[in-house]
Amino acid sequence: MTVKDILAAIQSPDSTSEDFAALQIPESYRAITVHKDETEMFAGLATRDKDPRKSIHLDEVPLPELGPGEALVAVMASSVNYNSVWTSIFEPLSTFGFLERYGRTNELAKRHDLPYHIIGSDLAGVVLRTGPGVNAWRPGDEVVAHCLSVELESSDGHNDTMLDPEQRIWGFETNFGGLAEIALVKSNQLMPKPDHLSWEEAAAPGLVNSTAYRQLVSRNGAGMKQGDNVLIWGASGGLGSYATQFALAGGANPICVVSSEQKADICRAMGAEAIIDRSAEGYKFWKDENTQDPKEWKRFGKRIREFTGGEDIDIVFEHPGRETFGASVYVTRKGGTITTCASTSGYMHEYDNRYLWMSLKRIIGSHFANYREAWEANRLIAKGKIHPTLSKVYSLEDTGQAAYDVHRNLHQGKVGVLCMAPEEGLGVRDHEKRAKHIDAINRFRNI
Numbered sequence: 001m002t003v004k005d006i007l008a009a010i011q012s013p014d015s016t017s018e019d020f021a022a023l024q025i026p027e028s029y030r031a032i033t034v035h036k037d038e039t040e041m042f043a044g045l046a047t048r049d050k051d052p053r054k055s056i057h058l059d060e061v062p063l064p065e066l067g068p069g070e071a072l073v074a075v076m077a078s079s080v081n082y083n084s085v086w087t088s089i090f091e092p093l094s095t096f097g098f099l100e101r102y103g104r105t106n107e108l109a110k111r112h113d114l115p116y117h118i119i120g121s122d123l124a125g126v127v128l129r130t131g132p133g134v135n136a137w138r139p140g141d142e143v144v145a146h147c148l149s150v151e152l153e154s155s156d157g158h159n160d161t162m163l164d165p166e167q168r169i170w171g172f173e174t175n176f177g178g179l180a181e182i183a184l185v186k187s188n189q190l191m192p193k194p195d196h197l198s199w200e201e202a203a204a205p206g207l208v209n210s211t212a213y214r215q216l217v218s219r220n221g222a223g224m225k226q227g228d229n230v231l232i233w234g235a236s237g238g239l240g241s242y243a244t245q246f247a248l249a250g251g252a253n254p255i256c257v258v259s260s261e262q263k264a265d266i267c268r269a270m271g272a273e274a275i276i277d278r279s280a281e282g283y284k285f286w287k288d289e290n291t292q293d294p295k296e297w298k299r300f301g302k303r304i305r306e307f308t309g310g311e312d313i314d315i316v317f318e319h320p321g322r323e324t325f326g327a328s329v330y331v332t333r334k335g336g337t338i339t340t341c342a343s344t345s346g347y348m349h350e351y352d353n354r355y356l357w358m359s360l361k362r363i364i365g366s367h368f369a370n371y372r373e374a375w376e377a378n379r380l381i382a383k384g385k386i387h388p389t390l391s392k393v394y395s396l397e398d399t400g401q402a403a404y405d406v407h408r409n410l411h412q413g414k415v416g417v418l419c420m421a422p423e424e425g426l427g428v429r430d431h432e433k434r435a436k437h438i439d440a441i442n443r444f445r446n447i
C-alpha cells in the first residue's frame, strides 16, 4: 500500500468510511523536515540572511505509532506559517529543545524527540485512523486541523485550554506536523473541512484565522465591538488579512497598515477604506538602534486622526513588535487596548509607559486560540463570512522557497503547499456556496 492508493481512495466518489478503515497505511511517507545536526548552520548570520531553502528538507520518514486520543490524517494540503520560518532559521531558539522537553514528559511523548522535526501547523485532509478513545471522528472524514496540542491533566487549562501548562503548538513544539503526506494530531484538533473550498484553500486560514479571532474578537483578547477603530499592522499579511476581515465583518473601522501600493489595493478590495502605506509615508519610529522618535509616533497618530475624524485607536492588532510597539502604545486612545501575539522585528519592546498608565491603556498578550475559539473561527470560514486569503501555492518539494518568500515578506496573505493533492482546485463539495463567494475566495490569488 502506498500514498498513491490513499489518494485514489480520497479521489473516488464511492469510498466509504469502511474503505478508509480497511486501507493499509504505508510504513513511511514524505515530509518536510529540519535536521537536528544542522541547528548551527546559520551561526553568525543576520536573521534576514538565514535562508530556509538551505535548512528545509523533503525526507522519507517512518510512520509514527498512533496513540490514544490521536488520529493519523492524509494531508492533501497545508500552508506556510511564520512559525515554520522561525523553525527553519533556528530562531529565537532551536525547536529541537521543545521536542526534547516534550519527550521527557511521558513514554508516548518520547516519539516526538527525534533527530528531525516534521514541521507545519495547518492541514486539510482525510482521517485515516483514529486511536483508542476517539469517537467523534471516523476514517474518511474530511477535516482541517487547528494547531493547539494540550494534555489537560492540570486544572489550569480547564477554563481556557490555552492556559494548560502542557500547551504546545503542533508542528512547532511537537513533531509530525502538517507539511507532509501524513500527519499525527490529537483528535481534539480536528474540525470539519469547509465544504465550498478546495484542499489548499481550506488549509490556508487555520492558524492565522484562529489567532486573529482570539486576539481581536474573543473576550480572551481585545473583545472588539462595533465602531471600534482597529489599527492593523501587516493588514494584507497572514494574520492581518483575517484581522481586517473580522474588523469589517464586525462593524469596526480597520485602519490598515501595509508597505506597498499593491498591498493597499488588496485591503481596498477587502472593503477597507483607511489605509496607510508605511513605506510611501516613510515612518521611522527609531532614530537609531536604541533611540525612538516620538515625533514620528505623533506624525503617525495625526495620519490616523485624518482617517477617523480626529479619533484615536481603540484596539491595536500588534505583531511586528520592537519596531512598532512604541508607536502602537502612543496612538491608542485613553482606555484602549494593545493586543500582541508576536514580535517579528524583535521581542525586547520599548515604549513610553507614561502614555500607558496616564491614559489607562492595557496591553494584552494573546497566543493562538483554544479549541472553542478555533472552532468558531473555522465556522465563520465554513459559513462564507470570512474567506481564505491564499495567494500562491507551492508543491511539497518547493516548501523551502515558500518559506523563503514568507521570511523575506515577498508574499501576500497566505502561501499554500500541496501535499498529497496532485493539483489545485480539488476537494470542493458545495459548488453553489462556492459560486456565491468566488470573488472573495480568489481575492488574493496570483498577485
Ligand SMILES: C/C=C/C(=O)SCCNC(=O)CCNC(=O)[C@H](O)C(C)(C)COP(=O)(O)OP(=O)(O)OC[C@H]1O[C@@H](n2cnc3c(N)ncnc32)[C@H](O)[C@@H]1OP(=O)(O)O
Pocket: 082, 083, 086, 091, 092, 093, 147, 169, 207, 211, 341, 342, 368
Ligand atoms: C501559533 C503560532 C505561533 C507563533 O508563530 S509564535 C512565534 C514563534 N514562537 C516563538 O518565537 C516563541 C519561542 N519560544 C521561546 O522563545 C521560549 O519558549 C520562551 C521564551 C517562551 C520560554 O523560554 P524557555 O526557556 O523555553 O522556558 P522557561 O519557561 O523560561 O523555563 C526555563 C526555566 O526557567 C524556569 N522559570 C520559568 N519561569 C520562572 C519564574 N517566574 N521564576 C523562576 N524560574 C522560572 C522554569 O521552571 C525552567 O526551569 P528548568 O529549566 O529547571 O525546568
Ligand SMILES: NC(=O)C1=CN([C@@H]2O[C@H](COP(=O)(O)OP(=O)(O)OC[C@H]3O[C@@H](n4cnc5c(N)ncnc54)[C@H](OP(=O)(O)O)[C@@H]3O)[C@@H](O)[C@H]2O)C=CC1
Pocket: 081, 082, 083, 086, 207, 208, 211, 233, 234, 235, 236, 237, 238, 239, 240, 257, 258, 259, 260, 263, 278, 319, 320, 323, 324, 341, 342, 343, 344, 345, 366, 367, 368, 369, 406, 409, 413
Ligand atoms: N502567537 C501566535 O499565536 C501567533 C504568532 N504569529 C507570529 O506573528 C507574526 C506575523 O505572522 P503572519 O501575519 O503570519 O506573517 P506575515 O509575514 O504573513 O505578515 C506579517 C506582516 O507584518 C508586516 N510587518 C513585518 N515586519 C514589519 C515591521 N517591522 N513593521 C511593520 N510591519 C511589519 C508585513 O506587512 P507590510 O510589509 O505590508 O507592512 C507583513 O506582511 C510572526 O512573527 C508569527 O510567528 C503568527 C500566528 C500566530
